[in-house]
Amino acid sequence: MSGLPISVEKLSYSYPDGRLALDGVTFRVAAGERVALVGANGAGKSTLILHLNGILTGQGDVQVGELMVRKNALKEIRQRVGLLFQDPDDQLFCPTVGEDVAFGPRNLGLKEPEVQERVHDCLTRVGLHGFDGRFVYHLSVGEKKRAALAGVLAMNPGVLALDEPSASLDPRGRRELLALLKGIDSTMLVVTHDLEFARELCPRSIVMSGGKVVADKPTAELLGDAALLTEHGLA
Ligand SMILES: Nc1ncnc2c1ncn2[C@@H]1O[C@H](COP(=O)(O)OP(=O)(O)O)[C@@H](O)[C@H]1O
Ligand SMILES: [Mg+2]
Numbered sequence: 001m002s003g004l005p006i007s008v009e010k011l012s013y014s015y016p017d018g019r020l021a022l023d024g025v026t027f028r029v030a031a032g033e034r035v036a037l038v039g040a041n042g043a044g045k046s047t048l049i050l051h052l053n054g055i056l057t058g059q060g061d062v063q064v065g066e067l068m069v070r071k072n073a074l075k076e077i078r079q080r081v082g083l084l085f086q087d088p089d090d091q092l093f094c095p096t097v098g099e100d101v102a103f104g105p106r107n108l109g110l111k112e113p114e115v116q117e118r119v120h121d122c123l124t125r126v127g128l129h130g131f132d133g134r135f136v137y138h139l140s141v142g143e144k145k146r147a148a149l150a151g152v153l154a155m156n157p158g159v160l161a162l163d164e165p166s167a168s169l170d171p172r173g174r175r176e177l178l179a180l181l182k183g184i185d186s187t188m189l190v191v192t193h194d195l196e197f198a199r200e201l202c203p204r205s206i207v208m209s210g211g212k213v214v215a216d217k218p219t220a221e222l223l224g225d226a227a228l229l230t231e232h233g234l235a
Helices: 045-051 071-080 097-107 112-125 141-153 171-182 195-201 219-223 226-231
Strands: 006-014 020-029 034-038 059-064 081-084 159-163 187-191 204-209 212-218
Touching: 006 045, 020 045, 020 212, 034 045, 034 195, 045 159, 045 187, 071 081, 081 141, 097 112, 097 141, 112 141, 141 159, 141 171, 171 195, 187 195, 195 219, 204 219, 212 219, 219 226
Parallel strands: 034 187, 034 204, 081 159, 159 187
Antiparallel strands: 006 020, 006 059, 204 212
């Protein structure tokens, strides 16, 4: 699917224990744009990402394309927004890699040959060709992260929300991931601590701190701003 725009308007969220994790977050991402989401541990990046497909719902508005992220639209929202969890163990839930990647396309109602075609195609794209029958719990963390990404890509979503996609990958895996993501025209919001990865993939970066957006600027400019990087634990 080609990219869909994202709009987040005055979004605030507190966890059940009362911790305010998002505090009035507002930004827009144009259709097909790729934006890095950066900031120190605990800044609220993962919490924000979880709002894009309604896993969490706070105060304020989140919109994907013309659709508001609301409880009554979750099925459609989850087809539009592919979310890669920070921890692949939160994502993978079938015994084998092949079943896990097949789950989404099957749920879309695709016929079995087409499901299998997508599984093979997506596993190959993430560098896991031939992993169909492997047990998820035998995989390394990096392999799990790739398997989870294959499951996300298999839905062909208009928005990719990726939480630290290059974490746990080896240098070649990271390079291949970069090439793969560059070739996808979905809108992307990419949480990363890897500023070089951000620079190569995302022309624009949003910096979060304490649940707020504290900077929103071209990635090249951010990388040149040593004071800002230090202040927000990025360097
Ligand atoms: N399930 C939770 N319950 C309570 N607080 C949480 C929970 N998950 C995250 N937090 C807190 O919310 C804040 C934002 O966390 P998170 O979105 O995970 O940050 P980041 O992804 O930027 O590291 C942190 O202070 C974190 O400790
Ligand atoms: Mg996080």
